[in-house]
Amino acid sequence: MLKNYFKIALRNLLRNKLRTSIHILGLSLGISIVFFIFNVIWHAYSFDRFHPDRERIFRINTLTEWDMGESYPTPGTNGPLGEVIDSEISFIEAKxxxxxxxxxxxxxxxxxxxxxxxxxxxxxxxxxxxxxxxxxxxxxxxxxxxxxxxxxxxxxxxxxxxxxxxxxxxxxxxxxxxxxxxxxxxxxxxxxxxxxxxxxxxxxxxxxxxxxxxxxxxxxxxxxxxxxxxxxxxxxxxxxxxDKNQLEASLAAIVDKNLEKDDQASTTFLAEPLAEMHFGETYSGTSVSKVFLNGLVYIGLIILVLATLNFVNLETAMAIGRSKEVGIRKTLGGRRWELIYQFLVETYLMVLSAGLIGLALAELIRNLFSSYLPTGFVVEYLQVSNLAFYALFPLILTVLSGIYPALILSSYQPVRAIKGERVASTGFSLGVFLRKNLTVLQFSASIAFIILVLVLQAQLRYVSSQPLGFEKDAVMYAKLPFMSDPDQMLRVQQLMNQESGVSGASLSGSLVSSNSLWTSDAWIPMDTTEKQIFTQVMNADSAFVAVNGIPLLAGKKSTNRDDEILVNENFLKEAGYLDASAALNQTIRFGGEERKIVGVISNFHSRSLREEIRPLLLTYNPRFFQTISVKLQAGQNLAQAKLALESRYKEVYPYESEEFHFLDEAIGEFYQEDLKIRNVLTAATFLAILISAMGLFGLSSYTIAQRTKEISIRKVLGASVIQILSLISREYVILVMVSFALAIYPAYYFLKDWLAGFSYRMDMPFGLFGVAGLGVLLLCLLIVGLHSYQAAKANPARVLKDE
Known part of the structure; x- marks a missing residue:
């Protein structure tokens, strides 16, 4: 019996190759994405799950919150806590x-x-x-x-x-x-x-x-x-x-007992479960954002739902074509559950075929997106979790995608089915209603994806076009060995300056713009009191301003003295100086010592454009220099210049393997995560459009084929090709307009939050929303128009000769 079900199912699939191909290709795309994302998430959640009693292990994190609204979470703790925690908290088994x-x-x-x-x-x-x-x-x-x-x-x-x-x-x-x-x-x-x-x-x-x-x-x-x-x-x-709550309550008591009260900042110790550590700060920088993983889950589910909707949509549309088959089988004694089983077997064969193709596509996706994946990530096809996926997922997908079409097909009444009728004629058809709404959902997802990609791309172009306040072109840099001898660092700088193609070299604690952040307090004399300023600090030598092309507004560059500082324009505003000249030669207190302001520089973006420019001061402390930056003269062969700089570097540090890098590339890495999101969404958009287009192609080809006689009669009565195209396309235009309306809010909601993460951002580009809707409308009209045009050009005599 089972063998017969599979034989009949295979014959039915081969009889309609277009329908079968659309189903298998659409489902294979959905399955490949789901399988790939399943492995990415399984890999992310597999870290450090093998330790005994892992649910009782916690890493202590520190959260420092400032009264101006800034907070600094870190997985580190102060030293004394590690010394006393087991004596202060009785239920700690080991530290x-x-x-x-x-x-x-x-x-x-x-x-x-x-x-x-x-x-x-x-x-x-x-x-x-x-x-x-x-x-x-x-x-x-x-x-x-x-x-x-x-x-x-x-x-x-x-x-x-x-x-x-x-x-x-x-x-x-x-x-x-x-x-x-x-x-x-x-x-x-x-x-x-x-x-x-x-x-x-x-x-x-x-x-x-x-x-x-x-x-x-x-x-x-x-x-x-x-x-x-x-x-x-x-x-x-x-x-x-x-448990965690007890631990954090005890840690709060330790804070109250040992940390001094501060009106401007508060410290909290938090317990991070071992299972969460991989999603925070890790030692190799391979942490994974749970937000990103959740986004992948949503994308995978959307793509799978679109593929499933294609199946349901096309099967219900083609149900009338199999009504006579159902009627005859019921007349010959076929029971409804047998028919349901037959249709589910057909669905299972398609899902199984799609699954095999999907595994190959998953490997292709892994190769295409290898740079986005964790180091060492591979798809282990024979691991237990994947074997369970192969066994269970096709069955689940078969039931989800096949049960409704099977119920519809098996419900036909034999007498009406043999006549070619499905149900009694009424003013409302559930099948037509569902097909329209499923099509709307498909188009809504596609439009929303297109809007997201267009706006992300526009914002990234916007931030890349903003002036940074310094010159990033033709600047190369290398890291210096930690706590290197200051004499060795000066020697490297001298060697760089001796190179013919170099216009200047500078030593500093960090790049002119990086993710590094050193903040401290500066105290400004105000009559009989002092004004406290929370400021960013950068450690740099006298060549830093010139090498990086930062405009000097007043005064002079520093002379490599630890009692001299430079400040930026925002520092002047915070300090209350009326202009740059008023700040020159003023003495402030910083780091417990008095420092003199010898120069004022213009504001520049020392971090990404997600953040406002902070008050900033430049100080000089050669012991903690960690970077050398080199400005190349115009017209240099960059590859040869890089080799020459590295050769000079090796003269002083022969055991180091450090290479020189370009500053503009380092700045571009600020937005690597955003670029990854954009590229992943671009891939998802392509798949969503492809699946929706395939579904529309199959659906329109079938539904228009059902209207060929109507079209021929209209032609006989004088309708032109343009009128016929307009008649058939009108329905799809309405569906796209409804889809566009449904796609706007989800896209806007996501983009509003994402753009809020940038201090420097463009206004919401609603025009791009319209571009996305118009693009999907044109694609829809192209697909439907091709089928409609073929039907409209058909010879009415041939179509109507059997009437």
Missing amino acids: GRIYTLWEVLTLVPEGNRVLGRSSEVTFADPGFFQIFPRKWLAGNPASALEKPLSAVITQSNLEKYFPGVQPLDALGKELVWIDADTIRAQVTGVVEDYTENSDFIFKDFISFATIQTEEQKEWYGLHHWGNVNSSSQLFVKLEEGS
């Missing part, structure tokens, strides 16, 4: 402290080998391995990180540092890490690497006890309750029966 190190130079004294820089190094205490246990290949888990200058390494780094050495033989060997200071430590343990997805990328664990002197604690910012450093992180594991 683990780490202090992450960035771009640390690693050396192996044995063989005098320099292995380059690594960001997989951290200080850790013994409690860290209690919360996140690993398999130990050598060493004692309880004592390996107890003493200062001891270290635990992973098996992969053991093979890199000491090739061919067994874990037990590695114990006692020495490693050196060069950060702000030189750390020499002995290997006291070797652990296995994680094979599962994890945000804990560390491979070298230096004992936290190595930070032992007050001077070291102060250097790492661990000495005071008021210091919060994102590198200093704290994990806790709660006892069974305790």
Whole structure:
């Protein structure tokens, strides 16, 4: 019996190849998107799910809120909290402290080998391995990180540092890490690497006890309750029966007990569940936004719904064509449930075929969007979750897309069905009503997607065309080794200036425009009192203004003195100076010292155009320079200039692998996430339009075919081709207009929130809304017009000869 169902289903599908092709192609697009997004989300939620008792593990985050409305969340905590939390909170089973190190130079004294820089190094205490246990290949888990200058390494780094050495033989060997200071430590343990997805990328664990002197604690910012450093992180594991709310209430009590009251700022410690860590700040920068994931889910569901609507729409439209088949089968004793089963088998065959094509399309999508995907992401087709997807999703989709057409087809009355009638003639047809509304939903989604893409593109063009207040062209930069010797940095600068194609080189703490943000307070003398200003601070040398082309409005550039500062126009406004000349030579208090304003520069965008320009001062502190910027002369061969600069850089830092980059590319990265959203929406728009167009093509070709006799009669009675085209198209114009009306608000709602994230934004471009609606209308008229024109040009004599 089952074999017969599949035979009949296959014959019916092959009999109408156009209908079958449209269904399979539309469904395959929907399935490929859903399958791909399913794997992306499964991958994102798979991180650090393998740790025992993970639901009881939390990372402590810090939220600092200022009275002017700004807030600064960070996954870091101050040092003293890590020292007292387990004694202050009774239900903490274990605590683990780490202090992450960035771009640390690693050396192996044995063989005098320099292995380059690594960001997989951290200080850790013994409690860290209690919360996140690993398999130990050598060493004692309880004592390996107890003493200062001891270290635990992973098996992969053991093979890199000491090739061919067994874990037990590695114990006692020495490693050196060069950060702000030189750390020499002995290997006291070797652990296995994680094979599962994890945000804990560390491979070298230096004992936290190595930070032992007050001077070291102060250097790492661990000495005071008021210091919060994102590198200093704290994990806790709660006892069974305790929860997040209890933990945060206890943390609030610690704040009240230990932090001084401040009218301008407040500090809150928050408990972040381990399962949420991948969606916050991670150590490798591979975090995923839950908003972005939810957006992918919505896009996937919309595309799948459009493909499903195509199926339902076309099947219900073609139901009249199978009414005689149903009538005959019922007359011969066929029962309704058997007919429903037959139609569902046909649907299942189409879904199954679409699924196979969809898997191939999913791999194509993965290759096209590889740059948008997490590092290491692959579609594992044979993993359990995907096998479950293959088994269950076709069945679910078969029921969702096939049950309504099956119910409609199986409900025909035999006598009327054999006559070619479906139901008694009435003024209302549920099938026609549904087809029109399903078509409206398809067009609404397509129009909304087009509006989103057009407006996102227009806003990104707008911000890229705005003056930044500095010159970004022909400027290259490179990072300097952390805490490099100031003499070495000056030497690099001198070598850069000696290059023939270089007009100037500057040392600074950060680029002229970056995501870096250093804020502090400045105190302006006001008669007998002082006025406090919350200001942005940039650390730069005397060449910074000229190299970056920032206009100097008054005074002079600094002379590399730590008691001289430059300020911008917004600083003048906040300080209350009437003009630039009034501020010159004024003395303010900053960083606990008196500083003299020697120059005033124009406002420039030191961060993205999502933010307003802050009051800014430029100070000079050569110990903390981290960047060298080089302005090239016009007409240079950029590729050759890059090689020449890197060669000079290597003369001073032979062990570094840093390359020079272009400033304009770094600024373009401000809007990488927006570009990703735009490109993903563009792809979704293309698919939505393609699926809707295919559905309209199949539907219009069938429905117009049903009206060929009507069209022929109208031609015989004198109707012109234009009149016939107008008659048939009028209905679709109305449907597109309704679709446009429904698409406006969802698109506006999303765009209003997105544009609100930019301090510098264009007005809502309602004209682009009309462009989107007009574009879909033209596409609709083109598809319907082609079919209508063919029908209108047909010879009435041939069509009406059997009447």
